[in-house]
Amino acid sequence: MINLEGKNALITGASRGIGRSIALLFAEYGCNIAFTYINEDQEAADITAELQAKGVRVLCIKSDAANFAAAHEVVKQVVDAFSKIDILVCNAGITHDTLLMRMTEEQWDDVLNVNLKSVFNYCHAVTPQMVRQRSGSIIAMSSVVGIGGNAGQANYAASKAGIIGLIKTLSKELGGRNIRANAIAPGFILTDMTLALPEATRTEMIKIIPMHRYGETDEVAKVALFLASDLSSYVSGQVISVNGAMG
Numbered sequence: 180m181i182n183l184e185g186k187n188a189l190i191t192g193a194s195r196g197i198g199r200s201i202a203l204l205f206a207e208y209g210c211n212i213a214f215t216y217i218n219e220d221q222e223a224a225d226i227t228a229e230l231q232a233k234g235v236r237v238l239c240i241k242s243d244a245a246n247f248a249a250a251h252e253v254v255k256q257v258v259d260a261f262s263k264i265d266i267l268v269c270n271a272g273i274t275h276d277t278l279l280m281r282m283t284e285e286q287w288d289d290v291l292n293v294n295l296k297s298v299f300n301y302c303h304a305v306t307p308q309m310v311r312q313r314s315g316s317i318i319a320m321s322s323v324v325g326i327g328g329n330a331g332q333a334n335y336a337a338s339k340a341g342i343i344g345l346i347k348t349l350s351k352e353l354g355g356r357n358i359r360a361n362a363i364a365p366g367f368i369l370t371d372m373t374l375a376l377p378e379a380t381r382t383e384m385i386k387i388i389p390m391h392r393y394g395e396t397d398e399v400a401k402v403a404l405f406l407a408s409d410l411s412s413y414v415s416g417q418v419i420s421v422n423g424a425m426g
């Protein structure tokens with residue numbers, strides 16, 4: 180029932196983790212993939228080959244999602260190569276965790292720029308194209324802590340809460356143009372981002388997850404697939420939690 184044949188997706192931050200799983204799952208359903216990343220050249224080359232092996236077109240671009248002009252340049256490159264963009268997944272994100280009292284201005288700015296301003300950058304660049312197409316699905320990666328907050332993550336939680344406000348607003352501005360915008364709020368998903376947490380923190384986290392386990396990246400990707408496809412044709416302005424009943 181799900182068919183993304185002939186569709187084109189642009190995914191930010193897909194060299195690893197959740198973005199990588201989304202790219203691979205979309206490609207399973209025939210979707211051409213353009214993706215960005217920031218540092219991981221080898222991983223980006225590996226996933227490019229993996230995607231190509233699935234028979235879809237692939238465009239891999241190293242680009243800082245926090246940079247407004249660079250985001251617009253990426254979108255131009257994708258439109259030049261693929262002619263249209265049906266699905267935008269704003270997934271790129273970072274953490275710089277510490278208590279607010281100890282947080283530097285740079286830690287605040289970096290996280291807000293990479294996590295929240297990047298969503299503005301890409302939505303700003305892609306939506307004129309989607310308006311011309313009179314269709315599009317925008318998906319942004321929020322977080323359980325964007326809904327409930329978390330000690331030690333004031334910058335991250337604020338950025339993820341900001342995404343929800345931005346996406347809900349976009350869904351209202353563009354609903355009449357047949358463009359949908361939704362957010363996903365993952366809980367604790369095992370990726371390089373969460374593996375960087377101390378072992379003790381990870382063990383504590385398991386205790387507060389009612390399903391008593393971490394989420395897998397493909398469990399988030401499956402929700403992104405639903406939001407990208409026609410299965411969710413009347414779903415817009417929503418935040419879908421993928422968190423094992425946490426929060």
Ligand SMILES: NC(=O)c1ccc[n+]([C@@H]2O[C@H](COP(=O)([O-])OP(=O)(O)OC[C@H]3O[C@@H](n4cnc5c(N)ncnc54)[C@H](O)[C@@H]3O)[C@@H](O)[C@H]2O)c1
Nearest residue numbers: 192193194196197216217243244271272322365368370372
């Ligand atoms: N892992 C979790 O438990 C979890 C929970 C909730 C939300 N999220 C969100 O999901 C998204 C993916 O997280 P992940 O765990 O897969 O992270 P990850 O660290 O494994 O991967 C992050 C990806 O973003 C890219 N990236 C980072 N900074 C970038 C920049 N400035 N420009 C372009 N790309 C950039 C990296 O190249 C990489 O591909 C993030 O937005 C994260 O905040 C993750």
